[in-house]
Amino acid sequence: MSDDLRELYQEVILDHGKNPRNLRQPEETTHCAHGHNPLCGDQLEIFLNVGDDGLIKDVTFEGRGCAISVASASLMTEVLQGKTEAQAKALFDNFHDMCAGDEEGETNVVDPEIEDDVDRLQVLSGVRQFPMRVKCATLAWHTMKAAMEGRRAVSTEDED
Amino acid sequence: MLIMERDLNESSRVLTVQEAEADAYDVERVRADFPILSTQVHGHPLCYLDNAASAQKPRAVLDAVRDAYETTYANVHRGVHYLSERATAEYEAARTKARRFLNARHDNEIVFTRGATESINLVAASFGRAFLAPGDEIIISEVEHHSNIVPWQMLRDSHGVVLKVAPISDDGELDFEGFENLFTERTKLVAISHMSNALGTIQPARRIVDAARARGARVLFDGCQAAIHLPVDVQDLDCDFYAFSGHKIYGPSGIGVLYGKAELLDAMPPYQGGGEMIKTVTFEETTWADAPARFEAGTPSIVQAIGLGAALDYVTGVGKERIALHESDVLGYATQRLSAIDGLRLFGTAPAKASVLSFTMDCAHPHDVATVLDRSGVAVRAGHHCAQPLMKRLGVTATSRASFAMYSTRAEVDALADALESVREIFA
Numbered sequence: 001m002s003d004d005l006r007e008l009y010q011e012v013i014l015d016h017g018k019n020p021r022n023l024r025q026p027e028e029t030t031h032c033a034h035g036h037n038p039l040c041g042d043q044l045e046i047f048l049n050v051g052d053d054g055l056i057k058d059v060t061f062e063g064r065g066c067a068i069s070v071a072s073a074s075l076m077t078e079v080l081q082g083k084t085e086a087q088a089k090a091l092f093d094n095f096h097d098m099c100a101g102d103e104e105g106e107t108n109v110v111d112p113e114i115e116d117d118v119d120r121l122q123v124l125s126g127v128r129q130f131p132m133r134v135k136c137a138t139l140a141w142h143t144m145k146a147a148m149e150g151r152r153a154v155s156t157e158d159e160d
Numbered sequence: 161m162l163i164m165e166r167d168l169n170e171s172s173r174v175l176t177v178q179e180a181e182a183d184a185y186d187v188e189r190v191r192a193d194f195p196i197l198s199t200q201v202h203g204h205p206l207c208y209l210d211n212a213a214s215a216q217k218p219r220a221v222l223d224a225v226r227d228a229y230e231t232t233y234a235n236v237h238r239g240v241h242y243l244s245e246r247a248t249a250e251y252e253a254a255r256t257k258a259r260r261f262l263n264a265r266h267d268n269e270i271v272f273t274r275g276a277t278e279s280i281n282l283v284a285a286s287f288g289r290a291f292l293a294p295g296d297e298i299i300i301s302e303v304e305h306h307s308n309i310v311p312w313q314m315l316r317d318s319h320g321v322v323l324k325v326a327p328i329s330d331d332g333e334l335d336f337e338g339f340e341n342l343f344t345e346r347t348k349l350v351a352i353s354h355m356s357n358a359l360g361t362i363q364p365a366r367r368i369v370d371a372a373r374a375r376g377a378r379v380l381f382d383g384c385q386a387a388i389h390l391p392v393d394v395q396d397l398d399c400d401f402y403a404f405s406g407h408k409i410y411g412p413s414g415i416g417v418l419y420g421k422a423e424l425l426d427a428m429p430p431y432q433g434g435g436e437m438i439k440t441v442t443f444e445e446t447t448w449a450d451a452p453a454r455f456e457a458g459t460p461s462i463v464q465a466i467g468l469g470a471a472l473d474y475v476t477g478v479g480k481e482r483i484a485l486h487e488s489d490v491l492g493y494a495t496q497r498l499s500a501i502d503g504l505r506l507f508g509t510a511p512a513k514a515s516v517l518s519f520t521m522d523c524a525h526p527h528d529v530a531t532v533l534d535r536s537g538v539a540v541r542a543g544h545h546c547a548q549p550l551m552k553r554l555g556v557t558a559t560s561r562a563s564f565a566m567y568s569t570r571a572e573v574d575a576l577a578d579a580l581e582s583v584r585e586i587f588a
Contacts, residue, residue: 001582002202002535009528009586040527041544041557064557066525067587133531 007126008133009067012075017067022060022077035063035143037135037156042069046143048080056083059144066136072124073140079117085148087114092141094118098125100134185486190478191567193218204537207572212357212385212516212563213541214407217471221411224470228463236462237436237453251462254469255452258417261472262402263393266422271452272465275416276384277307279403280351282418282455283380284311286428287349287401291378294320296348299377301326301334301363302553303356306546308382312351322346328553332361332508340371347377354386354402358545358561359508360491360516362390369398378424384408388475388565389484389514394419406464410566411471415464418455425451432457475566483566487515490568497577502584507554518545518559521580523587526560532586533560536579538572 031048044063051057059077064070076095080088091114098121110118127137135156146154191197196216199206208216228250234243236251258270273279292298298312298321316323324347326339334352350372355362365381372379380401386392387404394402401424406415420428430437430448434457439447448454475483494517498504503522521529530542541561544551551557562576 001586005532005535005586008531014587039543041548041551042527043557066527068528130531133527136527 004126004129008130010123010126012123013067013071016071016074020061020070020074022074023062024060025062026058026060028058031147031150033143033147033151034153035139035146035156036153037065037069037139039135039156040066042066042136042139044069044073044140044143046073046140046147048144048147050085054084056080056085056088061140065139066133068124068127068133068136069139072137075121075124076140076144079114079120080144083114083117087111088144088148090114091117091121092145095121095124095141096138098122099127099137183482185482187486187567187569191569193220193474194567195219195222197567201537201539202535204575207536207538207575209562209564209568209572209576210539210541211565211568212360212408212545212561214413215388215410215565216567217410217412217467218474220474221467221470225412225463225467228466233463235459247462250466250469251460254465257469257472261392261476262387262417262419263395264419265395268450268452269419269422269425271418271420271425271455272460273403273416273418273455274414274461275405275407276382276403277311277405277416279401279416279418280307280380280382281311282431283351283401283403283420284315286431286455287378287424288315288319288321290428292319292321292348295322295346297322297324297342297344297346298349298351299324299326299339299342299347300350301339301352302328303332303334303359303361303363303550304351304353304547305357305382305384306548308351308353309549321348325549326352328361328550329510330554331510332356332359333510333512334363334368336364336367336371339368343371343375343377345375347372347375349378349380351380351382353382353384354392355383355390355514356508356547356550357385357516358547358550358559359510359518360385360513360563361508361510362386362512362514364512365397365399373398385514385516389487391480391484400424406468406471409468409471410474411468412461412464415461415468417468420451422451425455428455430454430457434458436460478566484514486566487564487568490564490570490573491515491517493570494562494564494573494576497573498580501577501580503588504580507556507559515564516561517563518561520556520559521583521587524583526558528587529560529580529583532583533576533579536575536582538576538579540576 026047028049029047030050042065047060049058059080061073194216232246234247236248255270324342327335378400383404388409402419407413437457507518526542
């Protein structure tokens with residue numbers, strides 16, 4: 001196996017791909033959106049439950065797709081638990097830059113509160129070497145952002 | 161493929177041993193004609209198995225394109241100057257080659273388009289407008305590429321025709337009884353792919369035409385895959401329209417063919433308006449040129465048409481029957497190798513099929529499969545193959561597809577099978 005394949009399909013990714021966390025319908029939902037990648041047909045649904053205090057109480061997802069998109073959705077639901085909307089937005093920006101930014105290391109100054117989560121998401125950085133797969137990794141994140149912004153549906157072909 | 165096996169048996173009876181040896185298909189010699197095949201991908205020799213999406217180009221095509229730009233290029237059908245005459249002659253010679261390739265009766269039955277998609281859109285817009293009334297019915301099938309679904313849906317929405325979908329069996333063959341049951345007295349057109357791009361299954365074209373004829377319906381075949389892999393004789397088939405793309409048959413992209421029976425094309429209104437497609441224009445009134453010019457508004461894909469002519473010459477020169485026999489050998493070997501892989505499921509297993517293997521693996525999504533294969537230099541398509549309704553019918557969101565061409569080899573099949581084993585190592 002080549003090094004970049006090993007880098008892409010790390011144990012953590014394979015694990016989350018096979019045993020996704022928070023793959024369920026939530027009990028209560030304040031925001032949800034449907035994400036679609038028309039290139040491969042992958043679809044997923046992201047559900048958020050944001051409390052009155054502005055904290056994300058629960059994030060879950062449903063859908064199926066490739067190992068990268070499922071692992072990315074699964075990891076996302078884990079890191080977003082208990083975050084503020086602003087922190088979720090900052091994590092989105094960091095993740096997006098990590099996967100598809102122009103230069104490595106150009107990421108914004110990281111709020112110390114989410115530094116550990118940014119580190120945790122580094123496991124998906126191998127996707128940079130696979131331009132055709134970047135959208136698999138970012139689908140869940142774009143869908144989460146759409147849900148936050150009150151949009152019901154998003155397609156990877158609408159976003160960069 | 162039965163037809164071709166019979167042809168082989170017949171020809172082997174008349175060949176001497178020496179002649180038969182001289183006639184043996186030398187795939188390495190064919191490969192030497194395709195410069196791109198010596199490319200290295202991620203440190204491995206390129207193993208290009210995405211031919212159903214688009215085929216690579218032989219030097220004969222590359223040279224024809226270059227030569228046209230360097231020696232004969234000008235606009236066609238307009239100038240009286242030397243280059244325009246030469247370009248026009250070359251462009252029209254390509255039309256004659258396409259006519260011979262399909263064994264159409266007349267050159268004016270060959271319309272050059274941008275590709276099969278435009279060919280089908282042309283028929284939907286022009287034939288649809290002229291010959292179909294609201295409530296008239298069109299039959300397509302579950303196996304169709306989006307390009308043979310969406311134009312008819314658009315006609316349905318704009319014109320009120322009714323779209324009916326013929327079922328296929330689990331192994332990808334047309335359910336003929338189900339198909340015949342769809343006919344009513346309002347059925348005016350059957351539009352079906354001669355060979356499935358997603359599965360490789362071959363539909364019984366003659367029976368389809370006979371069934372339609374018996375009920376007074378016209379027939380269009382999407383021949384994108386069949387034109388490459390099967391003998392096609394539009395007079396023998398007696399179909400009304402036949403569409404294919406240049407880029408899948410080793411020619412340039414941006415050029416395609418629509419065959420239409422002369423009496424139909426002559427009766428059809430233009431598809432687009434512009435230069436070239438007129439006889440006279442005044443601000444009050446315009447009269448249309450005869451077919452095929454009527455359907456070729458604007459400057460056509462001149463050099464691409466010349467390149468397509470060169471591609472058809474190349475394929476005919478090697479011999480379509482010999483190519484089909486070779487591809488059938490590679491497909492048979494691939495079927496056997498892939499069937500032996502744990503957790504691999506083949507789709508489209510009907511006996512009448514050619515050059516395409518669609519499959520899923522229980523341990524990995526088709527996109528992950530394609531990514532791992534790519535790192536071994538093996539190029540396959542992963543996705544819905546522009547046939548989402550078919551994927552739904554088969555109960556999957558996507559498959560991986562290996563598709564073979566005249567230059568494919570058993571060694572490439574081995575590389576594919578080995579790479580699929582490494583998919584299992586990672587994901588299983």
